[in-house]
Amino acid sequence: LEPEWIKRMGNASRPFRRIAYFLCLLCMLLLTEGKKSVKPKCPASCTCTKDNALCENARSIPTSVPPDVISLSFVRSAFTKIPEGSFLLTPSLQLLLFTSNSFDVISDDAFMGLPHLEYLFIENNSIKSISRNTFRGLKSLIHLNGKKK
Template sequence: MITLRLMWGLLVLCVVAASPRRYARQAELDNYDNNNVDLDKNVDGTDVYDYYDGFDEPQIEIGTLSPDEDIDPSHHASLEEEEEEEREDKELPIKPQLIPSGFGESGTLMGPSAQGGMATCMLCTCLVGSVYCDDLKLDRVPPLSKDTTHFYARYNKIAKISKSDFINLNKLKRIDLTSNGISRIDDDAFFGLPALEELILRENSIRQLPALAPSMTLIDASHNQLGSTGIQREAFKDMSGLLYLYLTDNNIDHIPVPLPDSLRSLHLQNNNIQMMHEDTFCNPHDLNYIRNALEDVRLDGNPINLSRTPQAYICLPRIPVGALI
């Protein structure tokens, strides 16, 4: 009997030894509702940091891992920044550089030699074949690249146009010199430009319109001082592609005939035109002749009575604008 009790006791001890240990955290959870024990404290008051024995488990310290000695993080970041800058440079368009008005002396080009128009693009705005030099207080035409197709120099102080200003510019199509102080133009200043189509000389002091190439499609010399002798005889006869001719406010006393059949718009308002002939626009020997292109003729502001010469515009699709009484 004693032997049986000893064996039973040993069995109980073995079962107790084999049962899992109860950790402080588990004891806290079991007694939380009854004892209101702080979950972050052991029963003895010490802090609880983990829930493991530590056996067979690697100890991992949470924190920043030290970088590889062969890799410089600052260098890596700089490489990323350089790549980002390269991408931005490729994505962003190149903007033309403009030196503001008033920088340097009036009419003085900045930079190195102006050969090829390089210095002009430091002063003006160059975009593809167009050069914009508006409102820069220029007193002369700046040197232009041979690839220039459009030139704008409005609202400056240019007083004279010389032959050398546009020499060898075989691609130049448009010149706009609106509102300068131009009073003199060399007669062959524009004639040697084979591609020139549009010339705008509004609001200057020009007394003599220079010779122009047959390639012209638009001429605007309004608000000048051409008078009765400022336009050469038959100046527009050979311009077979001329579409627009604007000569408003010039004190002109006649209509500059002959005008090409291609002409669509003729503005001569506010001049001193007093009479019109029957062959000014039409052909009196061919009653079937119709001039369909010329739809816009402005003669208002002139001392002329259009009702006196009805045969002069019978071939036009529209009656000219002007006084009929």
């Protein structure tokens, strides 16, 4: 498994061969380490801490939030609908809050892909329609609050 250039050195210097072999392995490790994927940044309409994101006046539901976020809140946002699969890329969410937004429709499977969601607050919104399967898949949900304006 030794590279050819190390084999060519023969018995010249065993300690040198070991050091060269170690450096070769170290270089391969560093090259692999440098190719890690970049974590999503906090969306422009949001303020993020280590595990919370607060989105105010958002025009749409962000497609990516930092992966450590477990609490996501939308306040006074301008989107009119929560479409299907809006939170597929945020599977760690445990709390989701919508307060005083302008959406009026929540689609089927809007909350699909949230296996750990425990708390869902949908307060003071202008909801006219909630689809039959809106909450499908929310197996961990223990609290749902849906106060109207």
